[in-house]
Amino acid sequence: xxxVVVLGGGVGGTLAANLIARKLKKQIAAGxxxxxxxxxxGNHAYxxxxxxxxxxxxxxxxxxxxxxxxxDGNVELIxxxxxxxxxxxxxxxxxxxxxxxxxxxxxxxxxxxxxEEIEHFDTEAHHFYTAGAAASLRKALDAFTxxxxxxxxxxxxxxxxPAPLEVAFLIExxxxxxxxxxxxxxxxxxxxxxxxxxESVSDMATxxxxxxxxxxxxxxxxxxxxxxxxxxxxxxxxxxxxxLLICVPPHKGAxxxxxxxxxxxxxxxxxxxxxxxxxxxxxxxxxxxxxDVPRFTNVYALGDTTDLPLSKAGSTAHFEAPxxxxxxxxxxxxxxxxxxxxxxxxxxxxxxxxxxxxxTLLQFDYDHPPKPPKPGKIWHLGKIVFNKTYWHTxxxxxx
Amino acid sequence: xxxxxxxxVTRTLDxxxxxxxxxxxxxxxxxxESEVGDVLAILSTxxxxxxxxxxxIGKAGHNLIGVYTRDGYDEIIVEKxx
Numbered sequence: 001x002x003x004v005v006v007l008g009g010g011v012g013g014t015l016a017a018n019l020i021a022r023k024l025k026k027q028i029a030a031g032x033x034x035x036x037x038x039x040x041x042g043n044h045a046y047x048x049x050x051x052x053x054x055x056x057x058x059x060x061x062x063x064x065x066x067x068x069x070x071x072d073g074n075v076e077l078i079x080x081x082x083x084x085x086x087x088x089x090x091x092x093x094x095x096x097x098x099x100x101x102x103x104x105x106x107x108x109x110x111x112x113x114x115x116e117e118i119e120h121f122d123t124e125a126h127h128f129y130t131a132g133a134a135a136s137l138r139k140a141l142d143a144f145t146x147x148x149x150x151x152x153x154x155x156x157x158x159x160x161x162p163a164p165l166e167v168a169f170l171i172e173x174x175x176x177x178x179x180x181x182x183x184x185x186x187x188x189x190x191x192x193x194x195x196x197x198x199e200s201v202s203d204m205a206t207x208x209x210x211x212x213x214x215x216x217x218x219x220x221x222x223x224x225x226x227x228x229x230x231x232x233x234x235x236x237x238x239x240x241x242x243x244l245l246i247c248v249p250p251h252k253g254a255x256x257x258x259x260x261x262x263x264x265x266x267x268x269x270x271x272x273x274x275x276x277x278x279x280x281x282x283x284x285x286x287x288x289x290x291x292d293v294p295r296f297t298n299v300y301a302l303g304d305t306t307d308l309p310l311s312k313a314g315s316t317a318h319f320e321a322p323x324x325x326x327x328x329x330x331x332x333x334x335x336x337x338x339x340x341x342x343x344x345x346x347x348x349x350x351x352x353x354x355x356x357x358x359x360t361l362l363q364f365d366y367d368h369p370p371k372p373p374k375p376g377k378i379w380h381l382g383k384i385v386f387n388k389t390y391w392h393t394x395x396x397x398x399x
Numbered sequence: 400x401x402x403x404x405x406x407x408v409t410r411t412l413d414x415x416x417x418x419x420x421x422x423x424x425x426x427x428x429x430x431x432e433s434e435v436g437d438v439l440a441i442l443s444t445x446x447x448x449x450x451x452x453x454x455x456i457g458k459a460g461h462n463l464i465g466v467y468t469r470d471g472y473d474e475i476i477v478e479k480x481x
Contacts, residue, residue: 156424192423192451193454193455219458235430236455236458236459237459237460309417
């Protein structure tokens, strides 16, 4: 009996588990394999929707469904907290005391926000990385009558890289509609030397910032908040006063991965860019070539969990899941991985809102940077349709 | 500054193999964890680091000691001054 254990019931874990169960249907029916998902809450949240709560276009209750309802009938679900992974013993220790043995392990524990790493973040900064925070930002925007809005980022990587830019563009549109634009100064703080990490997207976004009169400060990652003076301080020691501060909180990978010695302090799991197998050391020795770092043959990672230089976004997990499923199924069935899903090419595809009912599309892989089309209404509508149909498409492997 | 006069490096951050903006983020993290007077070296294979990292160092008011081309990577050395 081969036990496939999937840690995490987000986009990556849910889709991977469903695809694995589908590929191993015969083995499961014959009692030769089983697939188990472990999820901390038992609920599946559609996190890209949070930004729309902040924009007053979505409701929190529409963005959560029971994980059980999204999983294939052949997938078992355990609601528990993951404490430790032991790759040598091939076990996962859960907080309840239960210990799971595995033959194949898929780690999809995602990312978590750690606003507590910046003093006064919780009381001063608004964000849209939980449903509650997004609702609170909505209230703050409703109460806003003019002044200085600063939109910043406290550390890279973070979930959904375009989101803070989208929020800047959407808020600018909203302020114009509400007649508050003339009374508002908008500043976007980019932690790097351009507006967005990917050069072609930055080239697309920069003129939009200019057109909308949003001041962009480069090399201005948020480092501290002075609550008394209402000033945000960047990691280059520059100060930006605010009346309303919106900031992407610092992010980390799962604590269990750090505690297990699999990931460094950041929590991002070292992962092979093509096979998605987890590397056996959290940090290579100085000068050690990546190819010389051994990979676990039966441990995979996908989605936000990995340290791959890709967007931390559901879309990444969505396109990685078929590769993990093919490789896990092949191992259980005693064959070599094959077909178009044998190896990951870095494919990611996501929509990008630019405000005024318009959007664009980012589609790229390791070798081909995105060439975003001219922003138009079609891509905005595409994003809305995708968001509304998500529950019936992505987790079930229909797209 | 010639290589023979480079102050002793207190800490080396090996960001080779990491893509933009990984090396810059590693350096910012490293600087936060260091003391004034520490000398940090960041090793990077990302071609953007040679321009982006010195710009950030200048903006933050630290002391850029030098940018050196090594065998297949760049080494940027900086002194924390504030």
